Amino acid sequence: MASNNNLNLAAQGKNDEFYTQYDDIQNELNCYYLYDKNFLRGKTVLLPCDDPQWSNFTKFFTMNFKLYGLKRLISTSYAAEKKKFIYKPMRDLFDDKDLPQFDCSKDFSHGKIFQLEAADLAAVNRPLDALKDSWRYLDGDGDYRSAEVKALRDEADVIITNPPFSMFRDFLKWILDAGKQFLIIGNKNCVTYKEVFPLIMHNKIWSGARPWTGGMWFVSANAECVDKVIDGQNFKNSPSIWLTNLEHGKRHEPLPLMTYEQCEKFHHKLRGVGFQRYDNYDAIEVPATSAIPADYQGVMGVPITFLDKYCPEQFEIVGLDRYTVPKEFLVGGRVAINGKPTYARILIRHRRRGDD
Numbered sequence: 127m128a129s130n131n132n133l134n135l136a137a138q139g140k141n142d143e144f145y146t147q148y149d150d151i152q153n154e155l156n157c158y159y160l161y162d163k164n165f166l167r168g169k170t171v172l173l174p175c176d177d178p179q180w181s182n183f184t185k186f187f188t189m190n191f192k193l194y195g196l197k198r199l200i201s202t203s204y205a206a207e208k209k210k211f212i213y214k215p216m217r218d219l220f221d222d223k224d225l226p227q228f229d230c231s232k233d234f235s236h237g238k239i240f241q242l243e244a245a246d247l248a249a250v251n252r253p254l255d256a257l258k259d260s261w262r263y264l265d266g267d268g269d270y271r272s273a274e275v276k277a278l279r280d281e282a283d284v285i286i287t288n289p290p291f292s293m294f295r296d297f298l299k300w301i302l303d304a305g306k307q308f309l310i311i312g313n314k315n316c317v318t319y320k321e322v323f324p325l326i327m328h329n330k331i332w333s334g335a336r337p338w339t340g341g342m343w344f345v346s347a348n349a350e351c352v353d354k355v356i357d358g359q360n361f362k363n364s365p366s367i368w369l370t371n372l373e374h375g376k377r378h379e380p381l382p383l384m385t386y387e388q389c390e391k392f393h394h395k396l397r398g399v400g401f402q403r404y405d406n407y408d409a410i411e412v413p414a415t416s417a418i419p420a421d422y423q424g425v426m427g428v429p430i431t432f433l434d435k436y437c438p439e440q441f442e443i444v445g446l447d448r449y450t451v452p453k454e455f456l457v458g459g460r461v462a463i464n465g466k467p468t469y470a471r472i473l474i475r476h477r478r479r480g481d482d
């Protein structure tokens with residue numbers, strides 16, 4: 127039976143079935159809206175790799191369609207038979223079985239598309255009522271790489287989603303190849319990928335507004351991949367962040383810093399040790415973003431989490447240890463102190479230096 131085969135596949139494959147909570151979407155989008163109330167006005171927003179029937183992305187943008195002044199909202203889903211976990215952990219926004227569009231011969235094998243324009247909302251009392259009438263089956267399975275979904279990408283101005291974790295690199299390329307604006311969720315480590323870091327370094331893309339601490343909680347479709355259960359719903363914590371090329375105010379807030387002398391005197395990671403220099407690269411080791419000295423003019427190695435606080439007017443990114451320090455000098459792929467490799471380090475310096 128098809129469903130059993132899929133359950134077997136699920137057991138072997140990577141799990142991409144994590145669903146984003148409404149609050150996480152709302153909190154993030156609020157930051158862009160507060161920065162520029164017209165940031166999506168007149169635009170077509172595509173939510174690929176979504177599930178219009180229960181997705182909080184679809185729900186949020188339907189509810190806020192008017193406020194944001196959208197021209198068009200499109201949401202597409204991946205066919206149920208292609209999903210690694212077919213158990214549906216979210217409550218449906220509408221029951222499709224009773225609707226004239228429902229077709230049991232397509233429901234498992236085809237993706238779905240939901241499209242909304244201002245006129246659709248004008249025809250209903252509550253925005254979410256528009257969902258019922260505004261969907262149909264895609265011709266194919268809804269794979270974002272299909273010609274059908276690519277054509278939707280090309281029509282869109284902005285692409286927003288939590289893409290399959292296992293395909294992050296390819297998905298970002300898919301967006302950037304089409305030169306689109308985007309807001310997506312990825313694992314924290316994605317910032318170090320060779321396809322991603324140079325874009326961050328050259329300020330083409332950046333971290334979203336949500337602080338990096340604590341990870342994000344997703345609704346999990348896999349009963350074996352659960353960190354907590356609330357009201358019978360499974361949640362998984364994942365070290366995830368938002369990545370974007372949309373403007374938000376937070377990235378222009380400069381970090382308040384202590385002087386070199388104060389850091390050595392007061393910072394708990396430096397007291398009694400002071401700033402150390404790397405053996406294999408001309409820079410000082412800064413063990414925490416809060417220990418970046420305000421008055422040091424050379425290159426500093428900082429933890430990856432610095433990107434959560436990175437203000438491009440305040441700092442210049444010089445590189446990432448593994449891509450910047452010549453391979454033959456790296457120790458275990460890293461900069462090192464007294465022969466011991468540090469954790470991964472981003473190399474930065476102040477923009478307004480005394481010598482400028």
Ligand SMILES: C[S@@+](CC[C@H](N)C(=O)[O-])C[C@H]1O[C@@H](n2cnc3c(N)ncnc32)[C@H](O)[C@@H]1O
Pocket residue numbers: 142143144145146174175176177181182183203204208209210268269270271287288289290291
């Ligand atoms: C991390 S989940 C996020 C779902 C939804 N966007 C959300 O945040 O609630 C990623 C989704 O992408 C779907 N997916 C996996 N591979 C895909 C592909 N090649 N094309 C389109 N969707 C895919 C998965 O089935 C899964 O539902």
